[in-house]
Amino acid sequence: MKSLEELKKIREEAIKNVDLRQEREGTRIVVGMATCGISAGARPVLMAMVEEANKRNLTDVKINQTGCIGMCSLEPIVEIYRPGEEKVTYVNMTPEKARKVIAEHIVNGKIVDEYTVGSVQK
Amino acid sequence: MNIYRSHVLICGGTGCASSRSDKIEEKFNEVLLDKELDKEIQVIRTGCFGLCEAGPIVIVYPEGAFYSHIKIEDVPEIVEEHLLKGRIVKSKLFKESFDNEKIKSVNEVDFYKKQKRLALKNCGVINPEDITEYIAMDGYLALGKALTEMTPQDVIEVIKDSGLRGRGGGGFSSGLKWQFTANAEGDEKYILCNADEGDPGAFMDRSILEGDPHAVIEAMALAGYAIGAKQGYVYVRAEYPIAVDRLQIAIDQARSKGLLGKNIFGTDFEFDMEIRLGAGAFVCGEETALIASIEGERGMPRPKPPFPANKGLWGKPTLINNVETYANVPLIILKGAEWFRSIGTEKSPGTKVFALGGKINNTGLVEIPMGTSLKEVIYDIGGGIPEGKAFKAVQTGGPSGGCLTSDFIDTPIDFDSLTALGSMMGSGGMIVMDEDNCMVDIARFFLDFTVEESCGKCPPCRIGTKRMLEILEKITEGNGEPEDLDRLERLAENIKTSALCGLGQTAPNPVLSTLKYFRDEYEAHVHEKRCPAGACKSLLAYTIDEEKCKGCTLCAKACPVDAIEGERKENHIIHQDKCIKCGACLDKCPFGAVLLA
Numbered sequence: 001m002k003s004l005e006e007l008k009k010i011r012e013e014a015i016k017n018v019d020l021r022q023e024r025e026g027t028r029i030v031v032g033m034a035t036c037g038i039s040a041g042a043r044p045v046l047m048a049m050v051e052e053a054n055k056r057n058l059t060d061v062k063i064n065q066t067g068c069i070g071m072c073s074l075e076p077i078v079e080i081y082r083p084g085e086e087k088v089t090y091v092n093m094t095p096e097k098a099r100k101v102i103a104e105h106i107v108n109g110k111i112v113d114e115y116t117v118g119s120v121q122k
Numbered sequence: 123m124n125i126y127r128s129h130v131l132i133c134g135g136t137g138c139a140s141s142r143s144d145k146i147e148e149k150f151n152e153v154l155l156d157k158e159l160d161k162e163i164q165v166i167r168t169g170c171f172g173l174c175e176a177g178p179i180v181i182v183y184p185e186g187a188f189y190s191h192i193k194i195e196d197v198p199e200i201v202e203e204h205l206l207k208g209r210i211v212k213s214k215l216f217k218e219s220f221d222n223e224k225i226k227s228v229n230e231v232d233f234y235k236k237q238k239r240l241a242l243k244n245c246g247v248i249n250p251e252d253i254t255e256y257i258a259m260d261g262y263l264a265l266g267k268a269l270t271e272m273t274p275q276d277v278i279e280v281i282k283d284s285g286l287r288g289r290g291g292g293g294f295s296s297g298l299k300w301q302f303t304a305n306a307e308g309d310e311k312y313i314l315c316n317a318d319e320g321d322p323g324a325f326m327d328r329s330i331l332e333g334d335p336h337a338v339i340e341a342m343a344l345a346g347y348a349i350g351a352k353q354g355y356v357y358v359r360a361e362y363p364i365a366v367d368r369l370q371i372a373i374d375q376a377r378s379k380g381l382l383g384k385n386i387f388g389t390d391f392e393f394d395m396e397i398r399l400g401a402g403a404f405v406c407g408e409e410t411a412l413i414a415s416i417e418g419e420r421g422m423p424r425p426k427p428p429f430p431a432n433k434g435l436w437g438k439p440t441l442i443n444n445v446e447t448y449a450n451v452p453l454i455i456l457k458g459a460e461w462f463r464s465i466g467t468e469k470s471p472g473t474k475v476f477a478l479g480g481k482i483n484n485t486g487l488v489e490i491p492m493g494t495s496l497k498e499v500i501y502d503i504g505g506g507i508p509e510g511k512a513f514k515a516v517q518t519g520g521p522s523g524g525c526l527t528s529d530f531i532d533t534p535i536d537f538d539s540l541t542a543l544g545s546m547m548g549s550g551g552m553i554v555m556d557e558d559n560c561m562v563d564i565a566r567f568f569l570d571f572t573v574e575e576s577c578g579k580c581p582p583c584r585i586g587t588k589r590m591l592e593i594l595e596k597i598t599e600g601n602g603e604p605e606d607l608d609r610l611e612r613l614a615e616n617i618k619t620s621a622l623c624g625l626g627q628t629a630p631n632p633v634l635s636t637l638k639y640f641r642d643e644y645e646a647h648v649h650e651k652r653c654p655a656g657a658c659k660s661l662l663a664y665t666i667d668e669e670k671c672k673g674c675t676l677c678a679k680a681c682p683v684d685a686i687e688g689e690r691k692e693n694h695i696i697h698q699d700k701c702i703k704c705g706a707c708l709d710k711c712p713f714g715a716v717l718l719a
Contacts, residue, residue, distance in 0.1 A: 001380040002388045004266040007257065014258035020129050021183045021247055023229055033208035047162055050127040062184050063127065065208030 016054050025083070026060030027106055029053075032077040034068035040075035041094070048095035049078070052102040061106060074117065080105060089117040126164040128205060129183040133246065135170025135332055136325070136364055138177040142194075143167075146178055149197040154205070163205055169333015169368075171246035173233050175485040176216050181246070186227030190216035233484050236503050238465065238491045240473050241289075241326070241449035245333030250368050253375040256336040262381055264455035265340050268347055269387045272455075277348040278304055281451065283459035285471040290316055290407075290444030291522065291548050292624065293470070293537035299441060302431035304349040306439035311351040313342050313395070314435065314442040316412055317358035317365070320404040321520030322571060324551040326475040327445035329487055331358065331365035334449065335372035339395065341448035343382065344455060346393040349441050354395035357412050361402055369397060404521075404575035408623045409442045411577065422579045423623035444549070446475055466492030470536035476518075478504050480553035481511065493534040496526065500554055511556040515639070519548025521568045521575075522628030524635025525561060544635040546628065560657035561640040562647055566594040568632035576626070583626030586617040590633060599660040602648035611637060659703045662718055666707075668693050670715035677707035677716060 001007055031037070031046040046065060053061050069077045074091035078098065081087050088111055090101055097115055104112050113119055132138075132147045147167055154160045171179045176190035180200070187210050189200065196214055203209045212220045218233075219226045228234060239245075248255035256262070268277050282297025303311060315338060319327040331338065342354040358366055373395060376382045384392040398416050405411045406421040413435050415421035434440020450472060454462045463471045470492040476499065479485050483505030490499060496516055500506065507513055515525040518535075524545035526533065533539055537547050555564065569591045578584045590613050593606050614630030614637075621627045637644060646652045653661040666677070666686075673691040678684075685701040688694030696707070708716040 001262070001266075001386060004263075004270050004387060007262055007266050007387075010254060011257050011260070011263070014254040016125070018248060018255050018258045020126070021131070023186075023227075031208070033206065035207070038206065043162070046127055051125050054125045064184055065127075067207060067209045 036072035042076035134167035137174035264452035289446035313354035341451035519546035560655035580622035
């Protein structure tokens, strides 16, 4: 170890690996992972969200999985809970859409209307 | 670096490891590979979570789902349901985690919620065999800060201001100890870590070494910088194989990262350390005996002064602190003395780890702010006494401590309040006793331990504790005489004032405190030849109730020494001269006719 900066650099990298185990408040992303979700491709969606959140150092985001949300034909489904806002439900998700949701909705705060359950069911 | 969506933390502390948590880890890896989840989910073996009663423990993040009593067979279900489909397996959760249809995460469970974890902050959270996880938790930041921004005296001042006191038993000011060693004349100085944890039932030092070994390494390097030492030794019991392994791995990793060795953080400071194994002698937890043992001598104490701060290892100035004390040091340097003083009480700042055992629901390791009451520890964190039995006493401080009764259950726990009551903080053993425990027998148990472990150097301890034990055995066997209680007290006071080391001086404490608070029990043994708790076998008599006995002969058949006589369908009797009081008849009788009094 040559300097404090070197230690801090190692720390920055390492933090991403243990961050999952910290308590945190903030945005909660829930991916439906029942049989219906998995067969529609929920796992790559979940992994894409985890990777994207990590890449962007989003430390106040918690990505959970859940069971069947109930609209199996619209799986993979992703729900976003942000404190003080209404729940947003995204449907027919793909890894690409998932990355866009992180970038637009989570980072910039703009809901991606075209992917939400409301616009699909119109 | 691979990013995982979920972490499965498996306890690898000694408790869970002995219930084969390693096999559970293997199974998780096997099933995850089979389901092709191995790239998404990481399995990590951590140190002790503390709630050993619920082991083997598995915690799944990000949910913080707290699975308890996990068996190998449970693994496929947890993977299939929870990790694949996102449904927490409620039936396998810790009992309190699933309450009123609501799932609580591990941090919301009472056992953890009421604790304040400083020394144990990384135990059960990080992988102790991966230095980068320690660094992620601000590890080695304190060392970096001290080496680059503080003078050695600055470090000592922070420790002094923090009011940190030795967690190994005595409660002496750590800052003063550091100052004395820094001031001592000598070109060579040493840093020692006392990890010779010997109190029966205490295992906090083991857990820290197993769960967060780098905290101790960092603290020893800090101490080396503060007092001007280049070499450290950790004296650890050979009976702690997991702790020894993990500490060695941690030392090697710290060396390879340049956190031990020369020019640490680009400064002139150099520090390295080695492990020395103890052979399991209780007395080697006494600092001068420990030093003798490291030097290759027989582990026996010597009179003090000179104190190790002036003449320690190889006759050089030596700083010796215990594991838990060191574990607090990096945090204090990082967060400051003010922060540390804000926790705990004025005279005893910070927290203390206790090994909670005996008649208690949540057996395990708990870390609480000083000043927490015994009641909160036993009932709120410990979950109370099993089977609804009545609380009788709590023993703190192991063989050097004493028993406290229910009258003192609201006592705030700190160094001084426990000493004032005739007990002691000690290394932090806390054994809860209920109505079935005989206090004379408890005193006898601890004295038996001390006699066994006495090094034999000084007569008060070698001969005196043996005589005390003989008197206690006499009393528990029903041969006690009225003068025995006075004899016990006189012996105890003499040993206290004349024994050579701390272990001998405190050895009479279990007897003195039980004599003080439970004299009536001693008297019942001596005068009435009766054990009120029903624990001293020699004072018990099994008899058969004529009214209830149906003459079924089951008891007579169960008796291993043919002490029961009686014809079929007639009353049976127990011959007291033959009876060995094994209790087999009581267990066998279907009519409740065998009585114990």
